[in-house]
Amino acid sequence: MKTIADILSGIRPEFDFSTSDDFIRDGMLDSFDVMMLVAELDETFGISIDGLSIVPENFRNADAIEAIVRQHGASP
Numbered sequence: 001m002k003t004i005a006d007i008l009s010g011i012r013p014e015f016d017f018s019t020s021d022d023f024i025r026d027g028m029l030d031s032f033d034v035m036m037l038v039a040e041l042d043e044t045f046g047i048s049i050d051g052l053s054i055v056p057e058n059f060r061n062a063d064a065i066e067a068i069v070r071q072h073g074a075s076p
Contacts, residue, residue, distance in 0.1 A: 004065050004076050007040045017062065024056050034059050041065070045074035 008017045015028045023029040037059060038049050049072055058068045069076045
């Protein structure tokens with residue numbers, strides 16, 4: 001199974017996500033990337049992230065992404 005790090009790397013392979021604590025502020029993810037990330041998280045973890053949860057603070061860094069995945073019932 002893919003990890004969150006694998007998914008992020010697949011979306012934006014040019015970035016080292018381990019060097020940032022805010023992917024959006026640092027320009028590593030834009031709104032289109034977040035939508036791709038949500039779709040990939042849904043598919044990979046068998047969840048459905050609702051629209052109200054798709055806000056920048058939930059995709060700021062790997063810990064925030066892991067938390068949103070857990071909130072929707074999966075173990076990343």
